[in-house]
Amino acid sequence: MLSEFGRSGVTKVAHPLATFLVRMGVTANGITLTGLVLTCAAAVLLFGNGHLVAGAIVIALCTLLDLVDGAVARADDGGSPYGALVDAVSDRVADGVIFGSLVWWLVEVESENGYALLMLLACLVLSQVVSYSKARADAGGLRTPGGLMERADRLVLILLGAGLEGLGVPWALEVAATAVAVGSLITVVQRVWGGRADHLGRVARLDAPTAGER
Numbered sequence: 001m002l003s004e005f006g007r008s009g010v011t012k013v014a015h016p017l018a019t020f021l022v023r024m025g026v027t028a029n030g031i032t033l034t035g036l037v038l039t040c041a042a043a044v045l046l047f048g049n050g051h052l053v054a055g056a057i058v059i060a061l062c063t064l065l066d067l068v069d070g071a072v073a074r075a076d077d078g079g080s081p082y083g084a085l086v087d088a089v090s091d092r093v094a095d096g097v098i099f100g101s102l103v104w105w106l107v108e109v110e111s112e113n114g115y116a117l118l119m120l121l122a123c124l125v126l127s128q129v130v131s132y133s134k135a136r137a138d139a140g141g142l143r144t145p146g147g148l149m150e151r152a153d154r155l156v157l158i159l160l161g162a163g164l165e166g167l168g169v170p171w172a173l174e175v176a177a178t179a180v181a182v183g184s185l186i187t188v189v190q191r192v193w194g195g196r197a198d199h200l201g202r203v204a205r206l207d208a209p210t211a212g213e214r
Contacts (some may be wrong), residue, residue, distance in 0.1 A: 018071035028073035029086050035065030036090040040097045047101035050109060052166025056159040059098065063155055066091070091151060092131060098155075099124040102162060102173070119177035126184035127154055133191040144194040147187030154180050 021031075039062040046055030069087060073079040103120045106113060130147070137144040161176020 018068060018075040021068070021072050022076045026072065028069045028076060028079070028083050031065050031069040031072055032083075032087050032090050035062050035069070036094055038062045038065070039094045043094075043098045043101040047098070047162065048104050050105055050166075052105075052162045054166075055101075056163035056166070060155075060159050088131070088135065092128060095127045095131075095151070095154070096124060098158065099127065102158075106173075113174075116174045116177060119174060119181050122181035123154070123158065123177055123184065126181055126188065127151075130154075130184050130187050130191070133188055133195075137191060137195045140195075142195040143198045144191040147190040149180065149183030149187045154184065157183075 039059055042055055042058040042062060046052075046058060066087075070079070073083050099120055103117065103124065106116055106120065110116070130149070131151070134144060157176045157180050161173045161179075164172035164176075
């Protein structure tokens with residue numbers, strides 16, 4: 001949802017910076033890969049070692065690069081299929097490392113918290129399935145809705161939950177992980193159902209008699 005509502009505003013703000021970066025010779029793929037390395041390093045070194053507040057702040061700052069790379073691509077050559085591939089793969093790796101690092105930390109400090117571990121593992125799996133469902137539908141030419149919870153929504157919730165957990169707020173991580181897991185599951189269902197509806201609509205249009213046949 002945040003991606004849909006915030007995209008136009010972010011584009012307006014990032015365009016001047018993107019134009020400047022293009023003139024400096026900075027590429028969108030370079031920004032994407034830099035953001036990936038920084039995000040993974042912050043997740044492993046900070047989240048993995050229990051520095052939840054610092055990790056949430058640093059990762060949130062790193063994700064801003066994900067907003068800039070798209071603007072740079074549009075300002076440079078309008079974007080390319082290869083750039084889209086690099087961006088998508090980088091996002092999936094970063095998401096996996098973020099959730100995996102939180103699981104690693106939780107196993108080390110509170111392994112008896114089975115509920116939190118279950119929800120984080122659900123987040124880890126479902127975040128990948130949400131993205132895959134969209135990519136697979138697009139590859140098959142099916143139109144699907146964005147859904148309840150896209151990547152920006154997941155990151156905001158889990159980083160907020162981790163940061164509040166680091167500040168000592170009870171159940172903050174559990175609540176955030178539950179919201180992400182349930183929201184991601186709903187999004188998968190929305191996308192699969194939307195793809196099914198689009199498929200059935202196309203089949204119905206193909207089977208409908210033409211004016212000459214009637």
